[in-house]
Amino acid sequence: MAFSDTQPLINKNPVLQSYYASLESRIGYRLILGGTRHFGYYEPGTWWPFPVEKALRRMEDHLFETLNLPAGSTVLDAGCGYGHVAIHMAHRKLNVRAIDVVERHVARARINVRSAGLEKAITVQRGDYHHLEDIPTESLDGVYTMETLVHATDPEAVLEGFLRVLKPGGTLVLFEYAHLFPKDAPAASSKLFEQVNEYASMPANAQFEPDTLVSILEEVGFTDIQTNEISEHVKPLARLFFLIAYIPYLFIRLFGLEQYFINAVAAIVAYRYFDMHRYLCIRVSKPRTADGHALEPKKVQ
Template identity: 50%
Template structure:
């Protein structure tokens, strides 16, 4: 998936990208290993601490910078300072995803690429009539307990519309659900027995990842959710004569 992200960004070696929600830095390390300069931000202090240690251990201090920052508030970052921006399953945690995307648009250079690797889901009115109620209830619990408020709004087509409203163009949505099904199935198998015990004891709120692992496979089987890669471009700047100013990205 990280190789797919690298290909989606389609940037030259040395290009600077914003990793919005970098966690402990695994994706940043992979992209830096392919020649990109990565600027990672995250709101969890321990993530930043662990990321810095991982970066140091693997010798990527010159290629990766990480700092504590909320992707809703990018005011300290300069306009048009990145050739690429990406999220890897982190935009779901946004309280105002459209504000976040507007911030990404501002910090991207003209012609720059945004790549969002996220889940979206079927619209409520299109739900199969026989979908189990306990599954829908479980999905609501996972969204709430895992702090994923944006996930509720990410119905099919919503991410594309948000990007277009923020000024992005050439939006492409690629459904990668089949690629991650084996992983989701493995998670479900590993978590199933613990999940039964947790549910029996009423401890779901304390083990949300276990609940999500089991229910995630059921969701995929019912085709209620998709795993998508959504890419788009920031338009090139127009010059006074109505032409397009050429700019090499990276």
């Protein structure tokens, strides 16, 4: 599969661009996660979260195992960040087509790919998962997101695009957040949750309850839906984020600076109200017809 040389179509999303350009995001991701932008995977009950890097690679291994694709398969990394996940997939013998809407992410990912000597296995291009028109229909063996679909402004359209570019029988894997707010949830939790979704540009996160993604996937036309909750496996890193952010958060709240330090707010929300959050690993397939061809995507109304 080859990407088009034309200028990619990118939805205007200044809040998302500002979020990733903020000093807090750039320093925080670098110092704590080495530039990676996802949770690590731990055994439940773990209290000592270090070394974080090993937990991050274990999460990427879990993604690879969930994809369950043979060596040489071609996959789309939809929201690749600095390319760490794509590089890990390539080390596991997958070919990766990586896209991201942030120009700085794309530039850094290309540097990281070159440094890893994986230019033949990974292609990095600026692109928006809302607009996959340049990717041929039925050209990919797999697609994955790693904590990026929450940024979608139209998740239904994104999933329809994923279905189109997958080959019949192809695999989509989503590692994404969900939430569950009981009727007696503290009012403060709802307010903080709204701030995180607004300032971190996660509009889809506001609608992702535990069954929401599954329902949308079914409506779009995916089949063989498998859901695995691994919330307890990410809890140690959520606790570490909470401990690091707690004192700064007190000053952030005191001076009303949530918009400028939203990652610290998110760290408090994720752990203080941990029982209201879910981390889901969802694997689905593109169906085949009797003659081996794929069904047309369903338009979600």
